[in-house]
Structures are given as structure tokens and as C-alpha cells.
Amino acid sequence: MKDFFKYLIIMIVVSGGLTACDDFLTQTDPNNLNTDVFWENLEDTKAGLTSAYATLRKSGVINMMQETRRSDMGWPGYGHPTPEKIERTLWYYHTYTNSNAELEDKWADNYEGVFRANQVIAALNGKVERTDENAEEWDLQMGQAKFLRALYHFYLYTSFNKGSIIIRDFVPASIDEIHLPLSPANEVFDFIKTDLEEAYSLLPASYEETSDLGRATKGAAATILGIAHVYNNNDYASAMPYFDDVINNAEYGYQLETDLDLMFTTAGEFNSESILEIAFSNTERTDITSPYNDDVMSNRLNDQTTGTDAAYVPAWLAYAYKTEPMDSLNDINYALSIDPADTTAAGEPNTVFRNVSRRASAMVTLVEDQHTLYYLTDNVSTNMKSSGNNGWGFSFYKKYSNHDIVADENDMPKGKQYSGKNVVINRLSEVYLLQAECIMKTGGDIQEALDLINAIRDRWGLVQLGTSTNPARTYDGYDYISDPDSLMNRIMYIEKPLELSAEGQAIRWNDLRRWGITKERLTQLANQTYYKVDYTCFSMATGKTKTRWNQSIAITPGTDNNAFVIDYEYDIPAANFNAERHNYLPIPLTEIMNNPNIN
Numbered sequence: 001m002k003d004f005f006k007y008l009i010i011m012i013v014v015s016g017g018l019t020a021c022d023d024f025l026t027q028t029d030p031n032n033l034n035t036d037v038f039w040e041n042l043e044d045t046k047a048g049l050t051s052a053y054a055t056l057r058k059s060g061v062i063n064m065m066q067e068t069r070r071s072d073m074g075w076p077g078y079g080h081p082t083p084e085k086i087e088r089t090l091w092y093y094h095t096y097t098n099s100n101a102e103l104e105d106k107w108a109d110n111y112e113g114v115f116r117a118n119q120v121i122a123a124l125n126g127k128v129e130r131t132d133e134n135a136e137e138w139d140l141q142m143g144q145a146k147f148l149r150a151l152y153h154f155y156l157y158t159s160f161n162k163g164s165i166i167i168r169d170f171v172p173a174s175i176d177e178i179h180l181p182l183s184p185a186n187e188v189f190d191f192i193k194t195d196l197e198e199a200y201s202l203l204p205a206s207y208e209e210t211s212d213l214g215r216a217t218k219g220a221a222a223t224i225l226g227i228a229h230v231y232n233n234n235d236y237a238s239a240m241p242y243f244d245d246v247i248n249n250a251e252y253g254y255q256l257e258t259d260l261d262l263m264f265t266t267a268g269e270f271n272s273e274s275i276l277e278i279a280f281s282n283t284e285r286t287d288i289t290s291p292y293n294d295d296v297m298s299n300r301l302n303d304q305t306t307g308t309d310a311a312y313v314p315a316w317l318a319y320a321y322k323t324e325p326m327d328s329l330n331d332i333n334y335a336l337s338i339d340p341a342d343t344t345a346a347g348e349p350n351t352v353f354r355n356v357s358r359r360a361s362a363m364v365t366l367v368e369d370q371h372t373l374y375y376l377t378d379n380v381s382t383n384m385k386s387s388g389n390n391g392w393g394f395s396f397y398k399k400y401s402n403h404d405i406v407a408d409e410n411d412m413p414k415g416k417q418y419s420g421k422n423v424v425i426n427r428l429s430e431v432y433l434l435q436a437e438c439i440m441k442t443g444g445d446i447q448e449a450l451d452l453i454n455a456i457r458d459r460w461g462l463v464q465l466g467t468s469t470n471p472a473r474t475y476d477g478y479d480y481i482s483d484p485d486s487l488m489n490r491i492m493y494i495e496k497p498l499e500l501s502a503e504g505q506a507i508r509w510n511d512l513r514r515w516g517i518t519k520e521r522l523t524q525l526a527n528q529t530y531y532k533v534d535y536t537c538f539s540m541a542t543g544k545t546k547t548r549w550n551q552s553i554a555i556t557p558g559t560d561n562n563a564f565v566i567d568y569e570y571d572i573p574a575a576n577f578n579a580e581r582h583n584y585l586p587i588p589l590t591e592i593m594n595n596p597n598i599n
Helices: 004-010 042-057 064-070 086-093 101-124 135-157 185-202 218-231 236-248 301-306 315-322 358-363 428-441 446-459 484-499 507-515 518-526 571-576 589-594
Strands: 274-278 334-336 351-353 423-427 530-538 545-554 564-566
Touching: 042 101, 042 135, 064 086, 064 301, 064 507, 086 571, 101 135, 101 589, 135 185, 135 218, 185 218, 218 236, 218 274, 218 423, 218 428, 218 507, 236 428, 274 428, 315 358, 315 484, 315 530, 315 545, 358 484, 423 428, 428 446, 428 484, 446 484, 484 507, 507 518, 518 571
Parallel strands: none
Antiparallel strands: 274 423, 334 351, 530 545, 530 564
16 A cells, blocks of 8 residues: 655655657666755756656556456456455445455556646746746746646546545645645636646647657647547536647647557557557566566556456457448458468459457457457467366457567566556547537537548448438448437447547546446446357468467357357446446545545
8 A cells, every 4th residue: 555645744856757759768877866956956856757757657657457347348357147355346346345456556646746747837837937937948847747637636636525525735744735625626626627727828839859759749638628528517618628639730730540559559658649658668667577566667557457367358358349330342351361261263362341340450469350460479369378168268458469570478578567668548539429428419510520430430430320322332221310318328339439438548438427327337247148159260370270269259150059148247337336336436544544635
């Protein structure tokens, strides 16, 4: 358990150098220096900013695995129909308490980020004065510090106690200044909004140096401002101008990525649609021998999405990805046959229609995915884990694994728990989907909302929504303009969860809560039944066939006498979930015990 009060009282700049690229990662922050001595110039405050960014690396800030499990996005690790370890089920079953370690880490880690940002803000407002000579750099640093302080508060605001949390807007000088009371949610929101608006006014559209990739930009501030308004009682009208800015401001340079080899791969880090991305490295701080050390610059999400303690893809989501309708008129849906007998007269492989969509291939593993290389040696069909009915399940998240650069996670330079793969928190497709929702909810042009959704679907080669005479694409033919509720349902149950599965800061949980459908959704899933059926596939490496027993997800057993029934997912979560108790996390027990101003 983290000692939140210790680092506040000592008031040091903690070691740890992540922000964006390798140049940033190799910077060394000053240790154990009194703030009165250290904060002398803009180089000192820049080092402080590096430390404030570094907190984003801490697993508690995003709390990815637990947030995935408590929504409808993750089965809690090895074992079916009963998970192997009960401790992995706490967030999935909604049986965690306010003494839960991950819950306390989320609180402590985000407030550590607030503290570090406050150090920089205090120094810039104090000894490091703004002058005509340093105005540009001073403004740049202040914008970043305000952004980070707002971001960490925002993660706390959307996670804990219905938004009523502690506002920390200064560096405490005494124990009394540490033990602050909770502020009303509306005051917390106003504080976050004010910081973000100032950051938006100060931050640049982009940075010239690649070493600055990962720093906060005006586009990132606009994105979080828009999301904050949506999360604040669905204030769509206030959010729309910010989303419009992100989508249409050419200075930002954001575009939906159409080179699909750059989606969720090491080669695609900081690609054209990345807005806020945390950089990691497994080649820096090699002196740290534990992946659980807070100063390690790698992450464990690769192991946490492919190992025994992972959050696995649930049946409903695997089936949804498997059955996404692909556009036969879009060339990206074709690949060369890997069946040795399927050749042209000249002996060359025939071109065939892919078995699963490119979105599915980018996001998850499916046994049908014969045309996608996975862990370098063979296709997904052959290389994905399988252990019958009671073990590995039937699908894994790919976006945090290193399948594109090693043959096995154990081949990572320091081992499977040291991944250097970046983690994208916000990207452009999320903004497209949010803006589409805003348009619909404010009585706007439904076709405009459809166009935004279809832009995302088109880059994946998916059938377009709506009606059109465009001969170059296939449309589903449904009149969403006359039935906008059906389009909103698609956003809630198909478009957003499949586009942003297990991404960001609790995106799916926040959506379910603000839409007011969490209980309904968990109950709906509890009532669904799927089957694990056999699947015979070709190996990309050998061209031979292989039967993967009980590995394919289906909604009927068909003729498979070995079909295994999956009718247990979400039964317990649906029964346990209570909106009043679980919509927001409770204030951690350590804060209650140590803070006399919290009753």
C-alpha cells in the first residue's frame, strides 16, 4: 500500500524520467532536494515537469486491467467457468472494498501526479518569474503543468465518490494543508475546466522536436475538455466546439490512421491519430530489477493481457468482432490464400476474402484469423493460446502485446513483464464517436453523425451504415436518419466498445455509467449463451491444416458434438452490481483513516 502522506510531507522531486521519447526517458531528475533550493530556473521546472509526466507510467493512474474487468470488457484471467484466482475477480464481481490495493493505488498515484504538477506551478508562480525573455518557455511549461494537474484530478473526479474529491491546488507546507476536506463535485469540475482552459490557451498545436512527442498539446487539452463536458451530465453543447477543433484544425495534424500496420504496433507509436500517448521503454533504467518498482520505465500490460492473470476478451466481444460485416468492395479485405491447393494456373496463391475484419485483427485474437501474422512465426489461428474448455479461453487483446516484434513475450529484453510498448490513452477515433453522439443528442444532422462513424468503419474495411448510391462501397441499407435511436444503440453497444475496447482511462465504464445502462448491460450479457466449437485452419508457416478444439465462438453449437456451453459470463456481476455502490469507487480507507476532515 502506498504511503500517500510521506511523499507530500517530504516534498521532494521523485526520481523517474518518463515523458515521451528516448531523449526524455534518459533525463535524470534531482533527488532529495529541498524545494527552496532546487527551483531556481526553467531547467529546474522542466525537470519537475518530467517527473509530473512520469506519474502517468504508474499502473494505478489508468488501472487498466481492473477497469477492463469491472465493465463488460474482460474475463478475469485463466480458468473457465470459474477463474483460477479469486483475487482477480474482485472488480469483475464488484466485490472490492475501499481497502482494495488497486483502488488505493489509483487514488494515491493520481494525487502524486497532482503533487508533482503543483510543484512546477508553484515554482513558475514563485521564484521562476515570467519575463519577456523567457515568456515562450514559461508559458509552455505552465500550460503543460496545468494540463497534467487537471488530467490527474479528472481521472479522480470520474472515478471516486460521485466526483466529490479533494482539490489539491498548492504544495502543502504542513500536515494541516495535507488533510483537506472533500469538495463538491461541481466545484471539482469547475477547477478542472479552469485548468484545462488555461492549458488550451498556452499549449502549442504541436512540437518541432521528436524528443517532445508525448508532451501535452492544444489538441490534447481540447480533447479532455470535450470529454469532461460530456462526462459532466452529458453537456454535449459545450463539448462540441472542442471536438470540432480536434477533428478539423489542420495545425494539429490528426488523421484517422489508414496504414493498418501502424495500429497497435511498435512501428505505429505516435501515429497520426494519437492524441495522448504514454511512452514506455524497456531499455532505460536497467538497474531496476523488479517490474513492480514505481520507477521502472516499462509496463506489464503485455503480460496482463496474455498471461494467466490477464483480462481476457469475453465471449460477447469475441463474437462481435468475429461477425463484423466486411465490405466486399473494399480492397483491404482481401489477402493471399494460405491453402497450398488454392493457386492460380501459374501456381501463385489466389486472392481470397479475409475471414475476419481488419479491426478484429488489430484488436484481438480470433482462431479464424488465418491471414494475420502473430508472434512472427505463424498466424493467429496457429499461435494463439488454447487449453480446451477450462483454461485460456478463446480470445486475447493484442493492442498491448509485443506480437509484432518477438516470437514470445518471454523474448523481451528483460523478460515478459518488461514491455516497452507505448499506451495510447486518447485517439482521434474516440473524438469522432463522441462528436457523432453530441450531434445526435443536440438534434443535429444525423447524416453528419453517420459520416463520422463511417469514416472509422471505412478505414477498417467494414460495411458502411445507412443508405447511399456510392458504387465504391457497400452500405447496410438501414434508414438511421428516420430512426436515430437505432444509431445511438449502435454507438453504445457496437461502434464504441469495438473501436475502443480495453482502452483509455476507464472509457467503457464511464460510458456505461453516464448512459445509465450498466445494470441493464450486465443483465443482458448474463442472459446470453455462446458456444466454443471446433475450428479447422491452415498454418501460414506450413500450409497444413490443424483442428483447434473448442476455440471458435458461436451462438449455436451447430453440428459440433464437442461444443462447450458458455452461459456463465456476467451472471455474478449482474447480480452483484448496485448503481449506488458501484457507479463510483469509494474514498480509500487509508484516506479516511488518516484525514480527519473526511467523515
